[in-house]
Amino acid sequence: MLGISPKRKETDKYIMAKELKHMTKRAENYSQWYNDLVVKAELAEQSAVRGCMVIKPYGYAIWEKMQAQLDKMFKETGVQNAYFPLLIPKSFLSREAEHVKGFAKECAVVTHYRLKASEDGNAVEVDPNAKLEEELIIRPTSETIIWNTYKNWIHSWRDLPLMCNQWCNVMRWEMRTRPFLRTSEFLWQEGHTAHATREEAEKEAQTMLHVYADFAEKWLAVPVVQGVKSETERFAGALDTYTIEAMMQDGKALQSGTSHFLGQNFAKSFDVTYLNKDNKPEYVWATSWGVSTRLIGALIMTHSDDNGLVLPPKIAPIQVAIIPIFKGEEQLKEITAKLQPVIDQLRALGITVKYDDADNKRPGFKFADYELKGVPVRLAMGGRDLENNTIEVMRRDTLEKDSVSFDGIVDYVKNLLDDIQNNIFQKAKDFRDAHIYECENYEEFKEKVKDGGFFLCHWDGTEETEAKIKEDTQATIRCVPFMFEQTPGTDMVSGKPAKYRVIIARSY
Amino acid sequence: MLGISPKRKETDKYIMAKELKHMTKRAENYSQWYNDLVVKAELAEQSAVRGCMVIKPYGYAIWEKMQAQLDKMFKETGVQNAYFPLLIPKSFLSREAEHVKGFAKECAVVTHYRLKASEDGNAVEVDPNAKLEEELIIRPTSETIIWNTYKNWIHSWRDLPLMCNQWCNVMRWEMRTRPFLRTSEFLWQEGHTAHATREEAEKEAQTMLHVYADFAEKWLAVPVVQGVKSETERFAGALDTYTIEAMMQDGKALQSGTSHFLGQNFAKSFDVTYLNKDNKPEYVWATSWGVSTRLIGALIMTHSDDNGLVLPPKIAPIQVAIIPIFKGEEQLKEITAKLQPVIDQLRALGITVKYDDADNKRPGFKFADYELKGVPVRLAMGGRDLENNTIEVMRRDTLEKDSVSFDGIVDYVKNLLDDIQNNIFQKAKDFRDAHIYECENYEEFKEKVKDGGFFLCHWDGTEETEAKIKEDTQATIRCVPFMFEQTPGTDMVSGKPAKYRVIIARSY
Incomplete structure (x- = not known):
């Protein structure tokens, strides 16, 4: 469980200038370069708790800059901040069938509410007399507890739209973790909105996607492809998941933010109705959307070089x-x-x-x-x-x-x-655009995808094809991109007529 | 466990103006007035999870204003923000003997990391195969995990002082809860500083106390008594706990912020030493300090009236x-x-x-x-x-x-x-000052303390006296106040020579 790192030597801290930058080169091992840089630049480090990181002051200062700007952009769209409980009753998770499937396997479960001294008095142990009647889950995301709350806030069409956001920590018990990109605990914001109509909710999900894209490109200088996820890659409980996909310097994709159109799924699970203008009850339409400390990973991997971090001026502490x-x-x-x-x-x-x-x-x-x-x-x-x-x-x-x-x-x-802000965006965009390939031949795809890049391909829309691509190449369908035309074509794997034109890539 | 409130009627939301303010009067039942006001003013409400509240947008907006100002004041003293894990290995708590005694009895304990479908498939249950080797505690406060981290950050006198703060949620399994004043989960900031000398650490603890007092008086318009706690009332693991005590309109005290001089206790428990200028290892000296969403309770109870909230302009959303x-x-x-x-x-x-x-x-x-x-x-x-x-x-x-x-x-x-900012501070201060009584007679004290107020009394410094006062009257020693002279005198309970002159009051 515990992996306490050995005490660093005194000299470590006062190393020479040349040693300061001594780290793995990108060309040698991109993945190791990233891990080295996170530590060297004092952004974060592994904690004593499996998969949980300590965000160090310099890393946290970057997060604060991101928060300040995003928060402003959210509020400009009429969103208000609020705070909902960390713990979610276990039974709440089961209410939405897809949602529980998506999150049950990686939950931290609270079962007791007290410790007591061990018999020898030198340690503490769980007090068996303090077992909870119902177990509580540390939120992996808050749709369930929030919709259970919205039930009491929404009565008529006049209460809609209801648009709340919270900045908080969430917990997903990931097996393989990497600082910022995938950690058991991470910081994020989650917006949850309620609307009277399907159209309005769909529009909101798209509006927030655009806010994320705007933020990524104008502030982080990270160019992104906006699009919609395939069914397999959707958020558990969503009807549609919109995504921004960024390309890292190794050509891999990093999903950097998502916005979900949840339909009436959570309203039905938590019985949230409103009286429409004709005084008839209807189920409420929902969205949720979030970005996390993962954006710090996107920032690092898009711009930085063998000498260290390269930060866009607008986000540099x-x-x-x-x-x-x-x-x-x-x-x-x-x-x-x-x-x-x-x-x-x-x-x-x-x-x-x-x-x-x-x-x-x-x-x-x-x-x-x-x-x-x-x-x-x-x-x-x-x-x-x-x-x-x-x-x-x-x-x-x-x-x-x-x-x-x-x-x-x-x-x-x-x-x-x-000039620097513009230049690093343009550089990242040029790199990204130079690594987007149209591809209609599966053999060619399999060979080329190893070197990274986004592949613009026709897809027959079946899960079988999607699964085969993933098995053969580890690449996944990132999205149906909005920036490319939906031309007719043939699926390169099945040879069937294509339903969508998609971006396929290996990803983090 | 779950107490889901019944659905409000549609009409509730569009009540008439006069109904809007229909709530218990302070004179009738001060405690009920407070509870009513929190709900009526849409600050917070009880959630489905025992003792945990939902902070509604208007309440959260007040918290954001508080955060912004405090954060600025902290940074002006050289403090940096960071983020440490939510979960603390159980064994960490035991390392500091007093600390574990203080917190073990009210801990939320994570024992498992996965759920699985129940046999009928309609619910989820804890997966017995996903039991943690060592249980994890949701942080009630973060001294242990932070000092375990500081061990790797501190090597020489040049690394000191180290001053970090985090804004986060904490969990203490309280049995009786009230919105903002005492909840199982609450939001707070916790500062943790490390210093080379005892003097420097003591000074830091006092500096932060003054920051809190300054913030309370100039921003919240809440006059406070600064002082130091008796041994019984100290933070678990501290050598000295400094406090700001505010007086509510019913004359009760509300501890509104504390700053702790921790000596070398945590440095010794987590083996944190530094090399001094003579290259000799020494244990590091520590402080920690925090204020929480409880401040919103202080704000409400100090100024508000039978018509609703009264907010100081500097903190009003x-x-x-x-x-x-x-x-x-x-x-x-x-x-x-x-x-x-x-x-x-x-x-x-x-x-x-x-x-x-x-x-x-x-x-x-x-x-x-x-x-x-x-x-x-x-x-x-x-x-x-x-x-x-x-x-x-x-x-x-x-x-x-x-x-x-x-x-x-x-x-x-x-x-x-x-003018309003000054006026409500002056009004609260006049009220407070009019309800501070010098008292040397225990019979008189017992009678008078029922009506509230701060009692300036001589104390012999023994735990026995302190316990007797609490048993007889429910009042406790709030602090040895800095604003009053430490005159010689006789303990009103024991008749022995006094060691301190203290403020005694009933409290929240």
Whole structure:
């Protein structure tokens, strides 16, 4: 159960600059590179509890930036935040048949509510007299407890739409876990909306998909393919699952957010009706939608390189690091005096600036550290810059270094941040687009899919074909994409007429 | 286990204005008034899970305002946010002897990680083959898992201080619960800091106490007594527990936030040492500190009245409600055109304005609703106001209504909000101060304490005396207060020389 890591050596923490970035290269082992980077950049680490991670301050700061922006976007659509219980009565899960099938196998179950001292007094054990009448499940998702609550909130058409979101932790007992991508406990938001009509609920599910896509592309600089899932890949209890699929640098897909049209399934399971304008009772229509700390994984794997994280300026906890290069306190004072107005002006523009004048680390170490942490812009100023009225500017995305005039540096940095945001999005998009292949031949597909990429293929719509592709290649149908035309064609596996044109890929 | 509330009738939701405020009066039954108000003002409700509440959107909006301000104040002291696992290995709890005694009796215990279909297929049951090797506890507080993590983060004096906070849910299996004041699950923040010296840790515990007091008084307008707890009332595992104690309108105390000096207890239990400047290992010194959704209870019980909530402007989700009183669309347009610049100007000042021009509710209903919800300032404008260039202003704290000139209304409202913030703090402080009694006679104390109030008494410092007072009167020693002088005196119960001068009160 417990895997407590051995104590790190004192020296580990004060390693040299070159060691700081010593990690597996992407080309050697992409998967190991990711794991190394998560630890090296101090984003997260494994905890003493199987499959649960500790999100370290720097990783959490990225999550806070994501939360702040998403929360704003949700509220702009009329969604309100609320909080529902962590624990769900076991019987609630059974009420929606598909839902329980999807989640029962990976539930953390609370059976007792008290511990007592063991006989020798040195430990505690479960008190058998404190057994719950009905077991409680740590929420894997909250549709059941929320719809049981909505029953009392919804009476007439005037109570609709009802749109709540909660930011919380959820638990799914995953067997194989990886930091951010798949963990037993993770942080997420889950929106749950109730509507009077089918059309309105379907529209809401799509609206939230677009919010997610917008956020991913404009804030995380992660280009996504929007689409709808096949039946097999749907959320347990949904009639339709919409998804945003991002492509990682190894060509694999990462499902980065989903929005579900739940029909009247949960309303029927929890008996939630409303009186329509004709005073007749009708079942309520539902959606749910969520994104999680998995987005941090998407962010890392889309942009970062062998030198460390590359963060889009809009989501970077530190946007500009400024490092004075000085000998002695006198020179530091002089450089600081010159830089202070720039720091103030950048901050007044809402830009997060870290002025790092610590004298217990060498500039080279600081440079490497900010590179590793993905800080978009690094400025450095030394004695020669003072003389020449210049400043050194390094942009993290391209690692280009320039000596530029000190005059106008504020505007320069402001524009550079915009430029970096656009550039890393464009780079990721170019990569993604270059790895989308139209494919009509299964033999060719099987060979090519090993190297990653999104495959735009015709599918006959049967589960058999879907299962065969997965068995042969580990690839799955990611979605019926909205960005590509639904042309007629022939299923490459069965040879039957196609029902859909889909994106197939290996995925995380 | 389950207590699903019966479905409310359709009419409930569209009750008349007078019914809206129909609830128990404080003078009749203070406790019932509180319960009624929590429900009527749509702050929270009981969930289907014993002792766990649903925090409704309006209640959650108050919590979000509190979070935003506290988070800012924490970060200004150098604290960073992070996230640690929900589940704690059972064995961790036993490591600190006092800690386990304090929390073992009210723990939710996870014993299994899977459900399976029951034989008839209609339900799910715990899968006996999915029993955990070691049970996991839902965190009642996170000292143990965090210090087990800190062990790997702290090596030398250069790693200190380490100051993390997390916003999360915790679970304590309380037998008798009340919304916000005492629930099995609640939301809180818990700060955990590590320091090189005893002095630094003690100072940090006090600094955070002052942050809490400052927040309570300046933002919640809740006056508090700062002090230190007696040994009996200390946090399980602490050497000193600092507290802020607020007085409710029934004279009872509400412990509203605590900050603990933990000494080296957790460092010793989890073997957390650092190398000091002489390269010698030493145990780390610790603090922890937390406030919870209980603060919402403090807020309600300090200021609200028989008409509903009274919220301090700085924490109110809606600060100003503006209601046009119109007949027909034409007049509405005219009023809106007149009000729009005011709305814009107020919002530009950072003031949250709700312009309520809904035509499906009468103005009287809206007035009552905003009163119930504690919106600090209500403006109303009708046809006569248009003619006279006036506007009606109602302040929630005093319920005073005024017709004022429309010119300069923005400044008027801005000043009024400040005035309300100050006024409700002063009112609460006057009430509190009028109910602090010096008392040296136990018979008098026993009689008087029934009516509530804080009693400033001399105490001999023994557990026996403390226990006797509690048994005789249900009152407890709240703290050794910092705001009163530690005069010499005689214990009113034992007649022995006093060790401390303390505040004694009944409490929530």
